[in-house]
Amino acid sequence: MTPRSPSSAPERTRATATAPTAPPKVPPVLSVRDVRVGDRAGHREVVHGVSFELTPGKAVGVVGESGSGKTLTCRAVLGILPRHFEITGGSVEIAGTDTATLTPSRWTELRGATISAVFQDPASYLNPSVRVGAQVAEVLRVKTGLKRRQARHRAVELLRAVRLRDPALVYGQYPHELSGGMLQRVLIATAVAAGPRVLIADEATTALDVTVQAEILDLLDELREESGLALVVVSHDLAVVAQVCDEVLVMRQGEVVEQGPVHQVLHHPRHPYTRLLVAEHEQYGLDRFLDPTEASS
Template sequence: MPLSPPEQAPEVLAVEGLRITVNGGRTEAVRDVSFTVRAGESVGLVGESGSGKTLTCRSVLGVLPPGCAVAEGTARLGDTELTALDRRGWERLRGQRLGAVFQDPASYLNPSLTVGRQLAEPLRVRQGLSRSEARERAVQLLGAVGLHQPEEVFHRYPFELSGGMLQRVLIATAVAGDPELLVADEATTALDTVVQAEVLDLLAQLRAERGLALLLVSHDLAVVAEVCDRILVFYAGEVVEDGPTEQVLAAPAHPYTEALLRVASIGDWGRRELAVIPGRPPEAGEAPTGCRFADRCEYAAPQCRSDQPVPLRPAGEGRRTRCVRADDLALAGTGREEVTA
């Protein structure tokens, strides 16, 4: 189960009113995204492909793809304004206060160098350690992330290690500078179930031991349920719901979240029929008025298609939703199928 940090824990990351454009500013891909992550807290970003969750995380890391840019809003890591950083500022931040782990770890490691050398080199450059000190520290880190016989792993090349071992090496590299925030973007997607569970346990251990804040992107609600204290549900470039994990999964306040849960069917492994969400999300650049999920929503009513964007509003303590019918649907509870437009 997720480990909830104390409410008085300091804010590590604060994102406010984030808007990201693509195609050289001609198309809006992310709109009005605001959230915080506290020390020791894990926040999960979920949603369909193209929903804006990965672009949001890449803006926090300063690695947006060409043609993408932060058009509005702010993102602060502690007292550092990220959206104002230049190249040198990002270089000082990454690997020190900010770490990242991505899908397919082999693509982020040089196949012609041992993993130990690739881990030790940043320790020498960024922390000023001697060659022997960096080697000793690298071996300690490899052991800390659960790699057996870390002294031997230090001398291995990436092609000699399994995908799970490579992901642990990448995590060791990401936490080598003792960062305040770790961004994990689909970090367990390519791993088998057993190795995925081991990596998730490792992330939970690092949070508990180091007070590490974790921002986790995943399409797998079961992973988010296991690891995250809070969930942000993305749809068509917007956050449509957020709140404590257990509450959001037990009683979603937005029909899209409910639809995702039906598709995932967490815990219902005996189900034989595959549920799908009808229709498709809007393409990047499409900006439907009112609720962007209305065309796919079985509960949509005329007020859902107003000419004004739907704002995020409170939906209980610590929760927000972008649904204009949230109160009606909450009253209906499990009988939502009886609620009509």
């Protein structure tokens, strides 16, 4: 019988103890797999197989011209497709739940509490006859069960969190008394009131001037970093996506023509349409996000 080396067992123990372990995989909060959207009235498919995943704290951008299928894809994710449109293939999972299994009442519970959205024209989503603070407070009461006084206090906190000056004053104002940028901040406060895990920003900064747009994007980025909020940023503007996103999908005529990490797609675009978008947007501010060193590598 061959004697065992006295040092072999400790060596194995040390090797095991120092072996690197892979970090646990974080499950996605939103998983979109080969989603297709059809128009029943026109008997045609208008979105042709969109796929992406979002984990907490990450941001995915969806860019493309008007009519490319960006908004229809987002509405499919939210379960609010316009009449005559329907998901004809693929699947959407929100926090592990297949949305195809959701009843209307379960969808109502999910929206706002787990997934929420901010759209382009905030005035269209706020009641002009109700003070803006009361609208934020109402979401808190319905979605989180807070009492009236608690909801008011929390609503003021949320208005402060979205960087509105004098939030107590803003609480008592009507939508027509606020600027476009202020209204968008109110809408963001409303969208995140119930602590959703995913926020879809669909052209949320399009109607704003450049300075206010940058402030809103900084705000979304701050919310992402502080709370682990996952973002879907929909825009026709590559500079917007470059500022806040980790991954980008380029859509054209309902199809994803290019997809990948933002720095890779912006610096080394492969599809002619992506190259055209980059060339067009460089003169409008995209050059600020393009590292010349990386671009030439």
